[in-house]
Structure formats: structure tokens, C-alpha cells
Amino acid sequence: MVEKMTEEQKEFLNAEGKVVINACPGSGKTYTVAHKLLSYVDNWEDYHSGVAVLSFTNVASNEIYEKAQSIHGSLGKLGYPHFIGTVDSFIDEFIVLRYGHLHTVGKVRPRIALSDNWKIPYKYWRSECNKNGCVDNIEQFYYGVDKKLYKGNEQVICDRRKAKMLPCQQYKKMLSDRGIVFQNETALFAYQLLKKYPEVAAAIAERFPIIIIDEVQDTSISQMAVFDLLSESGMKSIFLVGDPDQSIYEWRNANPKCMLQKLEDPNWETIELTGNFRSSQNICNVTSLFSASLQGNGSNNAIGEWKDEKEKPVLLLTKKNSEDEIINYFLDKCSKMGIEILPKNVAVLTRGRIYSDTDIAGLWKSKEIELFAKAAYEWKCGSRKKAYQEASKASYSMIFNEDIDEYVMNQNIRKYTDDDTWKDYVIDILVDMPDDETEIGEWVKSFSTFFYSVCARYGYEISIDKKLKDIFKIKQSDKKTPNFKQIPLRKYFEKKTEGKYTRSSIHGVKGESYDAVLIYVKSRTGSTITPKLLMEGPLDQELMRLAYVAMTRPRRLLMLAMLDTKGIKTCERFSEKLWKYEVLEGGS
Numbered sequence: 001m002v003e004k005m006t007e008e009q010k011e012f013l014n015a016e017g018k019v020v021i022n023a024c025p026g027s028g029k030t031y032t033v034a035h036k037l038l039s040y041v042d043n044w045e046d047y048h049s050g051v052a053v054l055s056f057t058n059v060a061s062n063e064i065y066e067k068a069q070s071i072h073g074s075l076g077k078l079g080y081p082h083f084i085g086t087v088d089s090f091i092d093e094f095i096v097l098r099y100g101h102l103h104t105v106g107k108v109r110p111r112i113a114l115s116d117n118w119k120i121p122y123k124y125w126r127s128e129c130n131k132n133g134c135v136d137n138i139e140q141f142y143y144g145v146d147k148k149l150y151k152g153n154e155q156v157i158c159d160r161r162k163a164k165m166l167p168c169q170q171y172k173k174m175l176s177d178r179g180i181v182f183q184n185e186t187a188l189f190a191y192q193l194l195k196k197y198p199e200v201a202a203a204i205a206e207r208f209p210i211i212i213i214d215e216v217q218d219t220s221i222s223q224m225a226v227f228d229l230l231s232e233s234g235m236k237s238i239f240l241v242g243d244p245d246q247s248i249y250e251w252r253n254a255n256p257k258c259m260l261q262k263l264e265d266p267n268w269e270t271i272e273l274t275g276n277f278r279s280s281q282n283i284c285n286v287t288s289l290f291s292a293s294l295q296g297n298g299s300n301n302a303i304g305e306w307k308d309e310k311e312k313p314v315l316l317l318t319k320k321n322s323e324d325e326i327i328n329y330f331l332d333k334c335s336k337m338g339i340e341i342l343p344k345n346v347a348v349l350t351r352g353r354i355y356s357d358t359d360i361a362g363l364w365k366s367k368e369i370e371l372f373a374k375a376a377y378e379w380k381c382g383s384r385k386k387a388y389q390e391a392s393k394a395s396y397s398m399i400f401n402e403d404i405d406e407y408v409m410n411q412n413i414r415k416y417t418d419d420d421t422w423k424d425y426v427i428d429i430l431v432d433m434p435d436d437e438t439e440i441g442e443w444v445k446s447f448s449t450f451f452y453s454v455c456a457r458y459g460y461e462i463s464i465d466k467k468l469k470d471i472f473k474i475k476q477s478d479k480k481t482p483n484f485k486q487i488p489l490r491k492y493f494e495k496k497t498e499g500k501y502t503r504s505s506i507h508g509v510k511g512e513s514y515d516a517v518l519i520y521v522k523s524r525t526g527s528t529i530t531p532k533l534l535m536e537g538p539l540d541q542e543l544m545r546l547a548y549v550a551m552t553r554p555r556r557l558l559m560l561a562m563l564d565t566k567g568i569k570t571c572e573r574f575s576e577k578l579w580k581y582e583v584l585e586g587g588s
């Protein structure tokens, strides 16, 4: 199909300055961002400055890169002086690692630390630390832009408040005196640095006069503070593209308010992308009732291939039916609509994960052992490229005691050794590591000695902060699956969604499209998606946004299955005008 830009998309293409693009689901964000990028790089002449296109995951960045390539085949043009990568890698590479020494205690280059496996050493503990569960995961503590200490999303409130400094604060201070910054703190570090040294902010604005941030609803307050400073420091244009209704990463400090504030701010121009290329108008009409921005006041316009699909969204009222009965009913409906049952066409979504006997909570005691184990699996059963990346990343972390973005990592490796030797080393690990059919308990034991010997052979020294016996370790016992150590390693990585259709959590299908989607609401109570939440819960909460992301994935058929609930038919969000009610017989 020939893609012609809509008027709204063109408006974005021609905009300059401080612009926020409020884009509805299916409005072609990736497509438009790729076009915008190409509109610059095609005629770019300056060799010392470039365009930065940032997203939140490597997968999303790759998608933009690939889309741009496919539009244009402009291989090469997207490299230096431009940058396509994650927000984290941009902040790490161009601010923290490059200028961080200005801001550390001993004026040393900061080290970006692994975010797992940090425990407050015993000497810092007080009984409250243990009681409050604060001994593990010290990286979850961070200072906000407001200078308050947080753990996760909550401000730290501790019984020891009267003490001058809490044990966690003392420990953080010790780390920061040594120039150690956790990945989730790099944005704050960068913000403080830019604030103190406006000339650094100006230098970065000169290096990247154009910045485009995709999925901006996932920015944290500190990250937005960094971009605010940069935008005030002489940049030509900054574009924030996102959908506040799809912000579902609060646990990673994402805060949709950052984007919402920009939409209100008169200093920022707003462009709305309201045309939905993905879903039918019938689906758009329903989903608008679950969007905090739309609040049911008009819905997005369906403008894609399936805009006129007749099938209304189905509300399947269940009794005590089994999961299989519900899924079969859905698949049957898909077949009747001529939708072929394939993983790329059909998805069943549930909240939370899908369990099996290899889902052992807290199995891996470190990120590194998990990565090596995954590499063992990928090497034999999956992608060799992935295996290489995982083994390389885990080895890097063992030697440098850092967990950083791939881009910076590769640069550091080049400084430490030469590329070819590093490659040989990683390949040696992959070729000779214990087999993936080995029982997992045994595998971990033998991997430890093996890894040590390969490092010694290459003269690579394992960091003194990495004790092999603590890192190459798995859980000791598990009540639910007592024999888990005897299960072969391979089983732990086999895809759990194998089969004829996609089965996934909602987070797993963010950004995806399917012909048909079943959302199965299992729970009646609890802090999860329940019928009551959908019927009357406030729209500006993460659980509702999660439901919204799920409901906006299908092109043709949206089916929501839940227990019949009192009052549902009179509830505005489930009006019979918009939904087709179906009842699943059977069960009891």
C-alpha cells in the first residue's frame, strides 16, 4: 500500500521549535518520526552536529532505524554525526561519561553501576533496614529533582527519621563519594551537572541541535528535567512524541505528567495526531471511553484499512467457564471472521505473567548468571547473534563491574582490548560452556570454574567487586517446585507462548497490532484489572492505561471476557450501543 502522509502528519513534518506531538494509538508514530528524521538527514551538511532520535528501549530505537531504512534505503546516513538510541544511552554517553568528572567528588570519571545485586553492607544496617526490606536493592533508592530521597515511586519514610542521616543515605553518600552512579540515577546526575555548568548544556545543544523523543509518556521527571535544560540552551528544535494514555511504566519511574504538563504549557506548540490507522471505527468508539484524554468526548477517527469493519467489540459474559472454553470461543469467532489463527494475527492477553513450572520466583541470584544461561540457550536453540550479545554483556559486567548501554560498552571494550581478541574470548565462552541440556543446578556450578579459566587464558581480570560464588548462583530451594534444580537449563528459556496464537501479558504487546485480541479479565477483586475497575474506575491511573493499551491493539475484533457483573448493562462504558453482548453458556 502506498502510504500518503495525513495533514496532521505533515504538520509535524514541517514543525520546528519546541513541539509536543500528542498521538493516539495507531497514528503511525514510528512512521512519522522516521520521516521527520529523514527530512533532516537528507540535506544535512554539518559534520560536527547531528540529530538525536531517542526512545526508551533498544527494540523501539531499532524499529525507528529500520523504518527509516525501509523508506529510504539511506544506509550510512543515519550514523555519525546523528544518534539513534535510548534516552538512557544518550544521557550516559553524551553527558554523564563525557562530562561527569566535573561533578564527582574526586573529579573522577563516574562509574555507572549495575542495578541489581546491591546490598547495603552489614556495617550500614540498622534493624529498621531489615524490617522495612531495605537491605536489598539499594539501587532503588534515589534522590529526586526535588532533592528528596525516594525508593521506587515512594518517598522514603523511615522510623529513623530523627537520625541525621539514614543508613541508606549514608550508604548512598559513600557510593557517590566514590563516583558510583546507578543507571536509574544518571538522569538526575546529568541534570545537576547541566544546571551547574550551563556551558556543558550549551555544548550538547550545539552537538545535537535537533532532538526527537519517541514514547515520551515514559520519561521520568529527572529525564524530562535534562531535556528541559537542553531545550533552553540553544537547541534549534525538540519534539516530544507520545500518548499519555499509554504510560504503563510507573515502576520504572515513568510519569505521564511530564508530557501532560507540556501539552498545557503555552511555550510549547501542540500537534495532535488523531487518525488511527490500526483499528476499526467500532473499536475506536469503545476505547475512547477508557482514555483519560478523550473521556468519551468524541473518539479518534479510524482511517486505516479496517476502518469500516462491521464487527462491534464483543463483551463476553462468562460464568464459571474454564480458560480453554473462553479461548476456544474467541478463536471460533476469529475463524468465522476469516482471520487465520496465527501468532501474528491473534492475541490472548491477560494481566500479569503466564506461569509454568520453570517460573521460579527469584531463581537467578544475579543478572550475569541469567545472561550467561540465556546465552547458552540461544547459542544452541536460538539466535547466535543474541547469544553473543548476552555473553559479551555479562562478561563485560564481570570485568568492568558496570552495566551500561551497549554502545558505551563497546567503546570501553575497545579501550581495554582489541575488538578481535574480545570476540575470540566471547566465542570461546559460547563454544565450550556447559551444554544447555545440563540440569540447571549442575550447569551453574560448572560454569563458574569454566568462566574463570577462560578469563585467565585471555589475561582478563574479573573485577574485585565480583565474587564468583555470589554471582554464579541460583536460588537454593523452592516450595512450589522442589526439584527445579534438576530441570535442564534449556527448559527455562523455551518460549511459553508457543502455539497457534500469541499469548502474552499486556506489557508484552505494547506497540504491536493484531487482527483480533481477547482480553481475559480473570479477577473479580484485588488491585488488578477487574470488571468493577473497568466499569467505574478513574481513567487517570496506570491499571486503566494498561487496559487501554490492550484494547487498542486489535484491527478488527476486540473481545473482552469477564464474569457477568451486576449493573454492567447500565454502565455507560459498556453501553449496548457500542458493544455486542455475548454470553458463554456452560460452566456453572
Ligand SMILES: Nc1ncnc2c1ncn2[C@@H]1O[C@H](COP(=O)(O)OP(=O)(O)OP(=O)(O)O)[C@@H](O)[C@H]1O
Residues within 6 Å of the ligand: 002, 003, 004, 005, 006, 009, 023, 024, 025, 026, 027, 028, 029, 030, 031, 032, 243, 246, 277, 278, 510, 511, 512, 552
Ligand atoms: N500516512 C500513512 N498512510 C498509511 N499507513 C500509515 C500512515 N502512517 C502510519 N501508517 C501505518 O499505521 C500503522 C500503525 O502505525 P504505528 O504502529 O507506528 O502506530 P503507533 O502510533 O506507534 O501506535 P501505538 O501507539 O498504538 O503503538 C502502521 O502499519 C503504519 O505503517
